[in-house]
Amino acid sequence: MAAPAGALTTARFEAALPAMLADLEQLVTCESPSADRAAVAASAEVVARQGAAALGVAGERLVVDGSTHLRWRFGAGRRRALVLGHHDTVWPLGSLATHPWSLRDGIATGPGCFDMKAGVVQAFHALAALRADGHDLDGVTVLVTGDEEIGSPSSEALIRQEARGCDAAFVLEASADGGALKTGRKGASIYEIEVHGRAAHAGLEPEKGVNAGIELAHQVLAIAALADPAQATTVTPSVLRAGTTTNTVPASAGLAVDVRVLSVAEQDRVDRAVRALRTTVAGARTTVSGGPNRPPLSPDSSAALFSLAREVAGRLGLPPLEGVTVGGASDGNFTAGEGVPTLDGLGAVGGGAHADDEHVRVAEMPGRTALLAGLLATVLEGGGRG
Numbered sequence: 001m002a003a004p005a006g007a008l009t010t011a012r013f014e015a016a017l018p019a020m021l022a023d024l025e026q027l028v029t030c031e032s033p034s035a036d037r038a039a040v041a042a043s044a045e046v047v048a049r050q051g052a053a054a055l056g057v058a059g060e061r062l063v064v065d066g067s068t069h070l071r072w073r074f075g076a077g078r079r080r081a082l083v084l085g086h087h088d089t090v091w092p093l094g095s096l097a098t099h100p101w102s103l104r105d106g107i108a109t110g111p112g113c114f115d116m117k118a119g120v121v122q123a124f125h126a127l128a129a130l131r132a133d134g135h136d137l138d139g140v141t142v143l144v145t146g147d148e149e150i151g152s153p154s155s156e157a158l159i160r161q162e163a164r165g166c167d168a169a170f171v172l173e174a175s176a177d178g179g180a181l182k183t184g185r186k187g188a189s190i191y192e193i194e195v196h197g198r199a200a201h202a203g204l205e206p207e208k209g210v211n212a213g214i215e216l217a218h219q220v221l222a223i224a225a226l227a228d229p230a231q232a233t234t235v236t237p238s239v240l241r242a243g244t245t246t247n248t249v250p251a252s253a254g255l256a257v258d259v260r261v262l263s264v265a266e267q268d269r270v271d272r273a274v275r276a277l278r279t280t281v282a283g284a285r286t287t288v289s290g291g292p293n294r295p296p297l298s299p300d301s302s303a304a305l306f307s308l309a310r311e312v313a314g315r316l317g318l319p320p321l322e323g324v325t326v327g328g329a330s331d332g333n334f335t336a337g338e339g340v341p342t343l344d345g346l347g348a349v350g351g352g353a354h355a356d357d358e359h360v361r362v363a364e365m366p367g368r369t370a371l372l373a374g375l376l377a378t379v380l381e382g383g384g385r386g
C-alpha cells in the first residue's frame with residue numbers, strides 16, 4: 001500500500017540526515033578519479049553497499065573498458081524512470097591530503113562531495129523512503145556510472161539504453177547557484193588536431209623545414225573564429241603544443257578544442273567547419289580526430305518535469321525553484337538526446353565543482369531528497385507526463 005501523500009516530507013529526511021552524512025563521508029573518503037580504474041572499482045564497492053542497503057537488492061556491477069558502473073533495474077516491463085548519477089570525480093588520488101573530508105558549520109567538504117557524491121546519497125535515501133512506504137518501483141532504473149568526468153566513453157551506450165522509452169530521467173548532478181535546477185545544458189564537442197610538418201636545423205637550413213608551429217598558429221586563429229556569440233556557440237582552442245628543441249623547426253604540433261553549443265545545428269556547423277579547415281604553411285598537413293561528444297539538453301526536454309518540480313517544491317514548502325541553462329554538459333545530455341524528458345541538477349546545493357572550494361550545504365540535503373522522492377512518486381503514479 002502506498003503511504004498517503006505528504007509522507008515524503010523534508011522533516012522525514014532531516015531525521016535521516018546523520019545517516020546520509022555518514023554515507024557521504026564513506027563515499028568522499030574513497031577517492032575515485034575517473035581514469036584510475038582500480039580506484040573507481042573500489043569506490044563502486046562503497047556505492048554497491050549503500051545502494052543494496054537502500055534498495056534492498058544487490059546492484060549489477062557492469063565493467064566496461066575497465067570502468068565500473070552500477071545498475072539496479074526494478075521490474076522487467078515498461079521503463080518509467082531513470083535515476084542517474086556518477087561516482088567518479090575529477091580529483092586525483094591523494095587529494096584527501098590537501099582537501100580532507102570535513103563537516104563544519106553546516107558545510108561538508110572533500111573531493112567530489114558536491115559533484116556529485118551527495119547527489120548519489122540523496123538518490124539512495126529518496127528511493128529507500130519510497131520503498132519503505134510500499135511504492136512500487138517497477139520500471140525504475142538506478143544507474144551510477146564511473147566515467148562521467150571524462151565524457152562517459154564507456155557508459156554512454158548504457159545510459160542511452162536505460163533511458164530509452166522512460167517517462168523521465170532524473171540526474172543527480174550538483175545544482176546551479178542557489179540550488180537552481182539545470183533545465184538546459186549546452187552540447188559539447190571535443191577535437192584533437194594534429195599538425196604535421198618537417199624538422200630541420202633552425203640555424204643551418206631552416207628553409208628545408210615545414211614549421212608545424214606556425215601552421216598551428218594559423219589553425220588556432222581559424223578555429224577560434226568559428227565561435228558565434230549570437231548563437232552562444234563557444235569554440236575554445238585549449239591545449240596547445242609544438243616543437244622539440246629551441247634550435248629545431250617543429251615537425252609536429254597539436255591542439256585540443258572545446259566546443260559548446262545550444263543546438264544540434266550549431267554542433268553540425270562547427271563540425272563541418274573544423275573538418276574543412278585548410279592549411280596555410282606550404283607542405284603542412286593536419287589530421288582531425290574527435291567530434292560531437294554530448295548533444296545539447298534543450299529546455300524543451302525539461303519543461304514539463306521542471307514545472308512538476310516547482311509544484312512538488314511548493315508542496316514541500318521549499319523556496320521557489322529556479323531553472324538555468326549552463327555551459328557544462330553531463331550525462332543528462334545523452335538522456336535528452338534520446339528524447340526522454342530530463343531534469344538535471346537535482347543533486348546537492350553548494351558550490352565549487354572541480355575547484356578548491358568544493359562544498360555541500362548540508363542543511364539543504366533533506367529538502368533536495370524530499371524533492372526527488374516527491375518527483376519519483378508522482379511519475380511512478382503516472383502523473384507529470386508532459
Ligand SMILES: [Zn+2]
Pocket residue numbers: 086115116148173174
Ligand atoms: Zn558531475
